[in-house]
Each structure stands twice: as structure tokens, then as C-alpha cells.
Amino acid sequence: MIDQAIIQFDRALRTVFAPARSVRPVPAADLPDAPLSNEEKRHAAALMRINHCGEICAQALYQGQAMMSRDDAIRRALQQASNEETEHLAWTEQRIAELGGRKSLLNPLWYGGSLAIGLLAGRFGDRWNLGFLAETERQVEAHLSGHLETLPAQDLKSRAIVEQMKVDEVQHADTAVSLGAQEVPAPVKAAMKLASRVMTRTAYWV
Numbered sequence: 001m002i003d004q005a006i007i008q009f010d011r012a013l014r015t016v017f018a019p020a021r022s023v024r025p026v027p028a029a030d031l032p033d034a035p036l037s038n039e040e041k042r043h044a045a046a047l048m049r050i051n052h053c054g055e056i057c058a059q060a061l062y063q064g065q066a067m068m069s070r071d072d073a074i075r076r077a078l079q080q081a082s083n084e085e086t087e088h089l090a091w092t093e094q095r096i097a098e099l100g101g102r103k104s105l106l107n108p109l110w111y112g113g114s115l116a117i118g119l120l121a122g123r124f125g126d127r128w129n130l131g132f133l134a135e136t137e138r139q140v141e142a143h144l145s146g147h148l149e150t151l152p153a154q155d156l157k158s159r160a161i162v163e164q165m166k167v168d169e170v171q172h173a174d175t176a177v178s179l180g181a182q183e184v185p186a187p188v189k190a191a192m193k194l195a196s197r198v199m200t201r202t203a204y205w206v
């Protein structure tokens with residue numbers, strides 16, 4: 001039990017403070033940087049900071065849900081999704097630096113809150129656990145679509161990262177459904193959207 005606690009604490013520290021690493025190449029890494037105005041760079045970096053925060057939250061959610069899951073197959077699925085979200089962390093972190101931006105100062109807060117939500121979701125059983133995961137991924141996909149509408153058209157690097165993230169999020173949602181996800185109630189979906197709106201609007205600036 002103590003060993004597991006140490007492992008989970010170490011994972012949290014690495015997620016929030018250590019540079020993330022990606023097995024897959026960064027999407028469009030071979031493309032040259034497009035000329036962007038200072039305002040376009042600032043806006044693109046802020047959007048990528050939001051995406052980075054979202055991946056911090058995803059890591060914490062998966063960690064909490066996996067800790068509470070009673071099913072080995074579900075824990076493996078959550079771990080696979082977590083691994084891909086780690087790659088998203090690496091991609092967004094690198095792009096933020098390329099654009100001259102910075103990561104959110106509130107990442108420890110985002111992580112702690114999301115871990116608590118993941119643990120709470122897991123307490124309701126695996127079907128609700130998976131349902132919460134599927135709805136989270138659907139909302140993230142919609143949020144990424146919105147970013148594609150406002151990113152500078154010539155910023156192909158940022159756009160390629162967001163496009164691949166969208167593909168991965170859809171796959172995560174589909175996996176959750178295939179494992180028996182229970183559709184979450186409308187009030188829960190609304191609460192999730194509200195929490196997401198607070199995070200995204202704050203992370204755009206802080």
C-alpha cells in the first residue's frame with residue numbers, strides 16, 4: 001500500500017514538474033515555423049497552454065480512475081490512454097516554448113482537483129467511471145475543434161498537434177464505450193462543461 005502511494009505521488013510530481021516525453025514524433029515537426037505576428041504568437045501560445053492544462057487534468061483523472069477501478073482490462077485501457085495523453089503533454093509543452101509562451105502557473109491546482117474528481121468518479125463503479133471518461137473525451141474533442149477555428153491559419157505546426165490530439169481523444173471515447181461506459185446524466189455533463197470553461201478561461205491568461 002505504501003509502495004503504491006509512493007508510485008502515485010512520484011507520478012504526480014513528474015506530470016506537473018518534469019518535462020514530458022513522447023514516443024511518437026511531434027506532428028508536423030518537420031515543417032518550418034510560419035511567420036506570425038506577436039499577437040498571433042501570444043494567442044497561439046495561450047491556446048496551447050490551455051491544451052497543456054487539459055492534458056495535465058487528463059493525467060490526473062486517469063490516475064484517479066485507474067486507482068479506483070476493479071477491472072484489469074479497464075485499468076489497462078486507462079493506462080494506454082494516459083500514455084497517449086503524456087505524448088500530448090510533450091507536444092503542447094514543446095509548442096508553447098517554440099511560440100515563446102509559458103505553461104500555466106496553476107498546473108498543481110489543476111492536477112490536484114482533477115485527481116480528486118477521478119477518484120470520486122471511480123467510486124461509482126467501472127461503468128460510470130468509463131462513462132465519465134467518454135464524456136470528458138467528447139468535450140475535449142469539441143474544445144479542440146474550437147481551437148482549430150481560432151488558431152492562425154498559417155500556424156500549421158500548432159494545428160497539426162491539435163488535429164492529432166482530436167484523433168486520439170475520439171479513440172479514447174470509443175474505447176470507453178466499447179468497454180461498457182454508462183451515459184452520464186445531463187446535469188453531470190453541464191457541471192463538467194462549467195468546470196472546463198473555468199479552467200480554459202483562467203489558463204488562457206495564467
